[in-house]
Amino acid sequence: MDKKDNEQRISGRENKVIERLVISGFGGQGIMSLGKFIALCAMRENKFVTFIPAYGAEVRGGTSHCAIIISDKAIASAQCEEIDTLIAMNEPSAIKFTPRLKKGAHLFVNASMAGKPRRLKGLHLHHIRFTDIASRLGNAKVANMVALGAYIARKKILSVRNIIKILPEIFKQNTLLIHLNEQALQEGLKTK
Amino acid sequence: MKKVFSRTKSLRDADTHYCPGCGHGIAHRLIAEVIDELGVREKTIAVTPVGCAVVAYDYWNFDCVESAHGRGLAVATAIKRLHPDKIIFTYQGDGDLAAIGTAETIHAANRGENLTVVFINNTVYGMTGGQMAPTTLIGQKTTTTPQGRSARTEGYPLKISELLAQLPGVYSVERTYADSTQGIFKTKAAIKNAFKNQLENKGFSLVEVLSACPTYWNMPAAESLEWIKKTMSKEFPAGKIK
Amino acid sequence: MAHQKVLMSGNEAIAMAALDAGCGFYAGYPITPQNELIGYMAKHMPLSGGVFIQSESELSAINMVFGASAAGCRAMTSSSSPGISLMQEGISYIAGAELPAVIVNIMRAGPGLGNIWPAQSDYFQAVKGGGHGDYRCITLAPSSVQEAYDLTLSAFELADKYRIPVFILGDGMLGQMMEPLTVSGPGRPETRDQRPETKEWAASGCAGRKPNVVKSFYLNMGDLEKFNLKLQEKYKGIQAKEQLQETAYIDDARVILTAYGTMARIAKSAVEKLREKGKKAGLLRPITLWPFPRKIFNRLAVSDKQLTFLTVEMSYGQMVEDVQLAVEGKARVEFLGRSGGGIPSEEAIINKTLQLLKN
Known part of the structure; x- marks a missing residue:
């Protein structure tokens, strides 16, 4: 049997992968949950998406990261060798992943936990106090949603309306958590 | 005329391939009799070994699954979990149960699987031609211990039954001798108990049967029965261990 | 659901x-x-x-x-x-x-x-x-x-x-x-x-039937041969019946990339980029590795046609041996592979294909 249904029409315009995103930080900062959440939102917008977590020995020692690719067409490799956007929630991971950023890439660094990175030629740096903003809302754990807001404000990869629609599903109708996360998202959006 | 004896239903009408004086034939028959007496032939599934008893499925008249050498209790675990209402037993030699299959044995016992194990200990590898077994006695000559087993280089006879008895998951362990009429009756009673335990969902039950191998003990059949009682018994005393 | x-x-x-x-x-x-x-x-x-x-x-x-x-x-x-x-x-x-x-x-x-x-x-x-x-x-x-x-x-x-x-x-x-x-x-x-x-x-x-025996042992030599x-x-x-593969752009291809699993996704992306440049590359992705999809290789590899199969693997050359057997010498077979954690990149695949298209 031959599966010959996969020839995509080649147009003159290059079919471009939209976004290669890496999220990194300490364990407990909601790195994986933010990554999965973004992937879920992209899926609901009928985009092609892959999410790949760091696994095995790589996640020992308290650091954590994941890579998400969102695209209009089938995704070839789920690995992010070159990164379009990095959301670094702590300093060690900012140092680790910055060299893999492409020219013109966006770098979101959690200013509450990391200083301003050096050698940033050709990069867009957004040095924002995600954890402090989250703490002001009453829970440092929603720093990840603040970061998502800041990210969406600058790179319109996902629709804010859809994100808000998906929140209740993630937090299993817990209105307090839904509200808190939505607030965090809005605070992030305001950082622009 | 009154019928005083009839064929054991759980045995097929077949001649065994065992050597004269071998204990396997006795053990096969005892198991078959017990299964008939308990009326469970149609719900019994045996897990047969690799070793001299490899074709036990040609002699027993119930469902059999042949396992790889040493893996009997892994195979039996799966069958029993899927068919908790059936009677599952393994029949294993000393090499199978206490050397190559030690991990499978200990872990099935430790999980407390509701299984019956008939463990034939004849201190020697029969099928491969008389090599040392984990239960070979100190000083006993085999083709791989031509000067006799030495504790210094080959270690001591492995008392797997005593070892298993330590595990909380194990319900009953008994050692018997297939050396005499009396020994054979005791063996049958022990096997029957081990099957009854399973029927009553009591858990892991093992019967270790000291069994003769005249061929690789290099002695006449009658003498080999004496050897069980006089020599083997010193290392492996009979009785209820747990 | x-x-x-x-x-x-x-x-x-x-x-x-x-x-x-x-x-x-x-x-x-x-x-x-x-x-x-x-x-x-x-x-x-x-x-x-x-x-x-x-x-x-x-x-x-x-x-x-x-x-x-x-x-x-x-x-x-x-x-x-x-x-x-x-x-x-x-x-x-x-x-x-x-x-x-x-x-x-x-x-x-x-x-x-x-x-x-x-x-x-x-x-x-x-x-x-x-x-x-x-x-x-x-x-x-x-x-x-x-x-x-x-x-x-x-x-x-x-x-x-x-x-x-x-x-x-x-x-x-x-x-x-x-x-x-x-x-x-x-x-x-x-x-x-x-x-x-x-x-x-x-x-x-064995209630209501003859006993079943599940085994792989055949004591007599003749019996085992018969079983084999x-x-x-x-x-x-x-x-004959179960060969399965995915193909893309193979009809006029001069270099057909052969890869399986996640490797094939990268190969496919390379093929699409090559096609955008007008290069005649194709993809043949075996879905069944055994049975190996020999039939399609047989069909494509005809001796009078100048065709190259470039096999790409996350290994140092395993499936490529089956590709060689399948084409029976009627096409050129080349290999690109990395292993030990490395993955052949899209760029490396494209470069190798361009080089093969030249000669």
Whole structure:
């Protein structure tokens, strides 16, 4: 049997992968949950998406990261060798992943936990106090949603309306958590 | 005329391939009799070994699954979990149960699987031609211990039954001798108990049967029965261990 | 719950598909990168009345699968490369006893302990035997989470149809990666009774029939030869009927990239980029690694045509040997591969193809 249904029409315009995103930080900062959440939102917008977590020995020692690719067409490799956007929630991971950023890439660094990175030629740096903003809302754990807001404000990869629609599903109708996360998202959006 | 004896239903009408004086034939028959007496032939599934008893499925008249050498209790675990209402037993030699299959044995016992194990200990590898077994006695000559087993280089006879008895998951362990009429009756009673335990969902039950191998003990059949009682018994005393 | 779209990892998708296929027994031992699979099974298998066992070793796991299958149940185990090596004894016995079973290998890099990064260096082991004796395992190579789900459903059907061990051969990337998945299974059996019927050859108690014996032992030489001939006939039938592949842009291609699993996705992306530049590259992705899709290679490789097959693997050249055999010298066969955790990049594939197109 031959599966010959996969020839995509080649147009003159290059079919471009939209976004290669890496999220990194300490364990407990909601790195994986933010990554999965973004992937879920992209899926609901009928985009092609892959999410790949760091696994095995790589996640020992308290650091954590994941890579998400969102695209209009089938995704070839789920690995992010070159990164379009990095959301670094702590300093060690900012140092680790910055060299893999492409020219013109966006770098979101959690200013509450990391200083301003050096050698940033050709990069867009957004040095924002995600954890402090989250703490002001009453829970440092929603720093990840603040970061998502800041990210969406600058790179319109996902629709804010859809994100808000998906929140209740993630937090299993817990209105307090839904509200808190939505607030965090809005605070992030305001950082622009 | 009154019928005083009839064929054991759980045995097929077949001649065994065992050597004269071998204990396997006795053990096969005892198991078959017990299964008939308990009326469970149609719900019994045996897990047969690799070793001299490899074709036990040609002699027993119930469902059999042949396992790889040493893996009997892994195979039996799966069958029993899927068919908790059936009677599952393994029949294993000393090499199978206490050397190559030690991990499978200990872990099935430790999980407390509701299984019956008939463990034939004849201190020697029969099928491969008389090599040392984990239960070979100190000083006993085999083709791989031509000067006799030495504790210094080959270690001591492995008392797997005593070892298993330590595990909380194990319900009953008994050692018997297939050396005499009396020994054979005791063996049958022990096997029957081990099957009854399973029927009553009591858990892991093992019967270790000291069994003769005249061929690789290099002695006449009658003498080999004496050897069980006089020599083997010193290392492996009979009785209820747990 | 038909046709619902969910976000899932390859490991979870395989486990979910197994349960949807009526798999009632799973035994396994933890190893990275397939731990989500055993985790999913531990959580979900008991909910449908099936049996989950964390075994003491992979050796034990595969023998538990042997027992479960012998007792008539759809059974599966999963592991990653080193664990699969340990299972080879049991796989040979399963083949020898003609038992259906599904074995998942989420490959990592070797040899030895190697590391946990994705690799494709267990191709020979899966496709050429691995254990002792003249046996074959059907080997399916999914390249996406969706296909991991779909091919796992097929794996159980094929295993039962031919009474044969079936491998799902994926890699660490496929196992770990999450992608949208459309659940299209027949619907999960809710109780044990709803699972496929006990097979008539299975050892499940001989009430109302003659006793069954499940075995791979043939004491007499003539009997074993006869059995082996029967196996070979079965394998021939599978080779004739079950070859499966995906192709793209092959009709006018001068260089056809050949790759399987996640590697094929990168190869396909390379082909698309090459086509955008007007370069005549194509893709042939074997989905069944055994039976190897020889027919399509036979059809494409005609001696008067200048055609090159560039085989790309996350290994140092395993499937390429089957490509060479399949083209029978009627086309040029080239190879590009990395292993030990490295993956041939799209750029490297494009460069190599451009070079081959020149001469």
